[in-house]
Amino acid sequence: MSTTQEKPMTLKSLSHKKDLLTGGHRMCSGCGAPIVLRQVLLAVENPVVLTNATGCLEVSTCLFPFTAWRVPWMHSAFENSAATASGIETMYRALRKKGKIKKEMNFIAIGGDGGTYDIGFQSLSGAMERGHKMLYICYDNGAYMNTGIQRSSATPFGADTTTCPAGDVVPGKPQRRKDLTRIMAAHNVAYAAQASPHNWKDLITKVKKALAADGPSYMGIIAPCNRGWRCQTNDAIQLSKLAVDACFWPLYEVEGGKWTINYDPKDKKRPIKDWLKPQGRFKHLFAPGNEWMLEKFQQGVDADWESLKKLQEAFGR
């Protein structure tokens, strides 16, 4: 720990850092995921090793013989980003014990929501339970985007995807999404948090805390996808902010069992329809006869927000 007072983090001070994700990657124009990852990498001070589950970010940042990563980065498969990182972290600890590596290092596993909530869930749960000192980051765009917008267990209720297409029989996804951040908190990890790229300061601060935590950590970060959300190429930041203001994606952290809501919009809380309306995947929710869906969506969001506030009341600082 340094004894000198830390300088406040500003964009000006951050701008001295080299971009560790270069331009020239092939993510869609306006995609939220590379915005998220650029911010994550700005938080890293030590040498870092990344692992990446198969998905848009992995495929599009590493088209052989090109890589957009200026840091060691490894892809092995869709379901095992966490397992890969935990293996690398174990090897690092062994080499450190033998004195072959002297430096403090960080390990970050990355996955999309399909690679995290669904197919990579077992390896993620295992890595967190074993207690590897690593950070798992899920950039959550709410579907399997890279293979053409299939539903995942992170896809919000009502969303139109290619495997729950909105039509006469099915009105989009019939189920609610599962709350993975709380499930990770229930693993008693050292640090679990939700962040959004519109609030870069909160996001970067959280990555720093997660990397400094003495144990495994998990972060869920919302990452708009204009292809899958059927929105514009320029609104990734607007829609991530709206998701937070509507309490669909609350910013909170669980640090050593203590629950803290980092941002409460209070009387500025936006109705969920403000977030849904600009997204074509929810268009049918606004059709006559589907009012019940909007109501159901709002009730779900409100219930989750209220229960999160109760968790803070019960287990806050």
Place this chain on the structure above:
Amino acid sequence: MKQMNWKELPHAGTILDAGNAHTYKTGSWRSLKPRWIEENCIQCLFCWIYCPDSSVMVKDEKMTGFDYDHCKGCGVCAMECPGKKGAKAIVMEEEGK
């Protein structure tokens, strides 16, 4: 880029030149092009932190322009630019105009 044969390919498909995607130009994807209006710029650097393609150039804590070799013209920077007294410092214009 020259095709490598199997003897030249690195073991396990490793890419040893970290960040070489920088040599791959994505600027041709653009149909809209951001234009910087320096007199409206307050140097908040929002464009820089929010660009998905690392295409806002900053030198000595100041925005200096765009990397058009990689900018895909998404318009996020223009959307987030507060500008001066409501006058944007980034506007999107049709490419090739």
